[in-house]
Amino acid sequence: MLNIKRKTKGEAIFDLFNNFGMLLVCFATLYPIWYVLVNAFNEGQDGMRGGIYWWPRVFSFESFDAVFQSTGIMTAMGITVAKTLLGTLLHVFFTAMVAYAFSRKGLIGGKIYMLFGTVTLFFGGGLIPTYLLMRDLHLLDNFMVYIIPAMFSFFDLIIFMTFFREIPDGLEEAAKIDGANDWLIFIKIVLPVSMPVIATIALFHGVYQWNDYFAGVIYMNNMDLQPIQTYLYRVVAQSSSSQMLAAIPGGIGKSVTTQSIKLATMVVTTLPIVLVYPFLQKYFVKGMMIGSIKG
Amino acid sequence: MWFKKLYSQRHIQIMALLGVAWIIIFNYIPMYGVIIAFKEFNIVRSIGEAPWVGFTHFLEFFKDESFIDVMRNTLGISLIKLVIGFPLPIIFALFLNEVRSVLFKRTIQTISYLPHFLSWVILGGILTTWLADVGIINNVLLALHFIDEPISYLAEPSYFWSIIITSDIWKELGWSAIIYLAAISSVSPELYEAATIDGAGRFQKMWYVTLPSIKATISILFILAVSGVLNSNFDQVLVLRNSLNESASNVIDIYVYQTGMQQGRYSYSTAVGLFKSVIALVLLLIANRVTKKMNDTSLF
Numbered sequence: 001m002l003n004i005k006r007k008t009k010g011e012a013i014f015d016l017f018n019n020f021g022m023l024l025v026c027f028a029t030l031y032p033i034w035y036v037l038v039n040a041f042n043e044g045q046d047g048m049r050g051g052i053y054w055w056p057r058v059f060s061f062e063s064f065d066a067v068f069q070s071t072g073i074m075t076a077m078g079i080t081v082a083k084t085l086l087g088t089l090l091h092v093f094f095t096a097m098v099a100y101a102f103s104r105k106g107l108i109g110g111k112i113y114m115l116f117g118t119v120t121l122f123f124g125g126g127l128i129p130t131y132l133l134m135r136d137l138h139l140l141d142n143f144m145v146y147i148i149p150a151m152f153s154f155f156d157l158i159i160f161m162t163f164f165r166e167i168p169d170g171l172e173e174a175a176k177i178d179g180a181n182d183w184l185i186f187i188k189i190v191l192p193v194s195m196p197v198i199a200t201i202a203l204f205h206g207v208y209q210w211n212d213y214f215a216g217v218i219y220m221n222n223m224d225l226q227p228i229q230t231y232l233y234r235v236v237a238q239s240s241s242s243q244m245l246a247a248i249p250g251g252i253g254k255s256v257t258t259q260s261i262k263l264a265t266m267v268v269t270t271l272p273i274v275l276v277y278p279f280l281q282k283y284f285v286k287g288m289m290i291g292s293i294k295g
Numbered sequence: 296m297w298f299k300k301l302y303s304q305r306h307i308q309i310m311a312l313l314g315v316a317w318i319i320i321f322n323y324i325p326m327y328g329v330i331i332a333f334k335e336f337n338i339v340r341s342i343g344e345a346p347w348v349g350f351t352h353f354l355e356f357f358k359d360e361s362f363i364d365v366m367r368n369t370l371g372i373s374l375i376k377l378v379i380g381f382p383l384p385i386i387f388a389l390f391l392n393e394v395r396s397v398l399f400k401r402t403i404q405t406i407s408y409l410p411h412f413l414s415w416v417i418l419g420g421i422l423t424t425w426l427a428d429v430g431i432i433n434n435v436l437l438a439l440h441f442i443d444e445p446i447s448y449l450a451e452p453s454y455f456w457s458i459i460i461t462s463d464i465w466k467e468l469g470w471s472a473i474i475y476l477a478a479i480s481s482v483s484p485e486l487y488e489a490a491t492i493d494g495a496g497r498f499q500k501m502w503y504v505t506l507p508s509i510k511a512t513i514s515i516l517f518i519l520a521v522s523g524v525l526n527s528n529f530d531q532v533l534v535l536r537n538s539l540n541e542s543a544s545n546v547i548d549i550y551v552y553q554t555g556m557q558q559g560r561y562s563y564s565t566a567v568g569l570f571k572s573v574i575a576l577v578l579l580l581i582a583n584r585v586t587k588k589m590n591d592t593s594l595f
Binding site: 026029032051104107109113133182183214218232281 | 308391407421552
């Protein structure tokens with residue numbers, strides 16, 4: 001086709017500059033992350049002198065040791081893992097369930113339900129009324145504050161619905177004839193054939209749960225229940241490095257600095273996401289398209 | 296008759312109503328709670344008991360000395376973000392689409408949306424490391440003799456907006472481009488072939504074929520961007536602000552957070568938040584109307 005034709009000189013120059021520009025974007029994207037990585041692997045005291053750009057000057061695992069041995073950080077990490085797993089599971093199941101019900105033809109009240117939900121895309125209560133609600137529901141200082149208020153999203157419901165409408169009716173009818181009720185059809189038939197959209201929403205929500213620090217900031221006074229991002233927020237933004245220093249066990253405190261342990265914590269916190277996302281990207285690109293066309 | 300139908304869909308109705316119940320509790324009850332903006336609410340009284348005070352809290356905000364700062368920062372950051380941050384992903388998508396090698400294209404894409412998956416807390420950590428006195432920016436500028444002594448960027452209000460806008464673009468450029476790339480990929484190849492036969496070069500094809508073909512997508516995303524204009528990156532600003540850069544970092548969401556959560560002025564803070572929502576809604580309607588007039592695309 002077109003590509004078989006020989007490139008003109010202008011085309012060749014265009015391609016050269018374009019590819020170069022793209023490499024520049026890649027470098028600008030990756031280098032700040034690389035910089036943090038090499039500095040995290042550098043010995044703490046030496047790192048304070050600065051000037052580590054490409055490779056650690058004095059290679060050391062000590063900051064990572066300190067991270068893995070400090071109970072405060074590890075507790076926070078555990079909370080994050082727990083809320084990400086449980087939160088994502090419940091969010092996907094619940095939102096998909098409601099979306100399945102809403103997407104059924106002939107649902108009595110269906111139009112009103114949709115209108116009801118659509119309003120929430122444009123209006124909200126804001127910070128204080130939401131906080132007061134959490135207080136009244138006894139969700140303050142309660143682990144479930146990460147899970148229940150994030151269990152449902154109307155935007156994700158729209159993405160689910162778009163997908164569910166594509167499922168051939170015959171599948172459900174066949175199951176009905178075999179005597180399956182709606183719950184069984186949803187769990188045994190609809191969910192299994194919806195893996196692409198489930199993967200998309202799971203990734204979106206998983207990333208949200210993993211990265212969210214604000215719920216921990218406003219709803220949690222109990223430090224044992226704060227997620228790692230809230231922990232890091234307190235260190236990064238409020239410079240309460242004393243919290244971090246206190247968390248370092250005595251034995252290895254010599255060369256580890258608050259800065260180096262901060263960098264190591266950032267690397268440990270980010271790694272799971274960086275490892276997961278390339279595998280899921282074929283799903284979320286598709287999911288984002290569905291969401292945007294209808295949303 | 297419909298009662299029989301209702302009974303036959305009882306399982307489905309239970310599923311739907313569980314969702315509706317969630318929406319009522321977590322979306323509509325806070326909306327009702329907004330009325331404390333017009334009341335003198337405090338923790339010991341319930342919302343119903345609190346006395347009405349009309350628009351007192353709104354007037355208080357307009358007269359407050361932070362009002363000018365807050366509005367300037369909110370609108371300033373948002374406007375620059377709209378002007379620079381909105382077109383950049385489109386340009387990036389257009390040029391990425393011109394990359395010939397499929398493997399190279401996929402690699403760039405995968406790399407470019409990596410930052411989207413990092414939290415603002417992590418990015419805050421990266422930025423404070425980069426912008427520190429002994430950070431890479433100062434080291435490089437010192438080595439090149441552009442500056443004589445290190446600058447504390449995050450302590451200087453004059454740098455704050457640039458930091459916010461640059462880091463936001465860095466984080467979201469690749470991610471925002473996905474949607475345009477998807478739109479571009481559905482443009483009919485025949486259009487390009489026809490343009491080639493007419494003697495169009497690469498830039499001309501981008502300008503006369505690709506861009507008009509994705510106009511609808513651009514319009515929709517523009518409407519959404521305008522309506523979100525007042526949400527000047529709460530997470531991001533919260534992580535990067537400090538008492539030294541306050542005059543440039545105090546945006547409306549931060550002000551709501553400070554007055555509400557930190558000072559406990561619930562009614563006042565809710566009034567400020569409501570003021571923001573109303574403006575955002577008006578902006579949404581205006582943007583929707585304008586794009587509808589311009590090219591027949593609109594959200595509703």
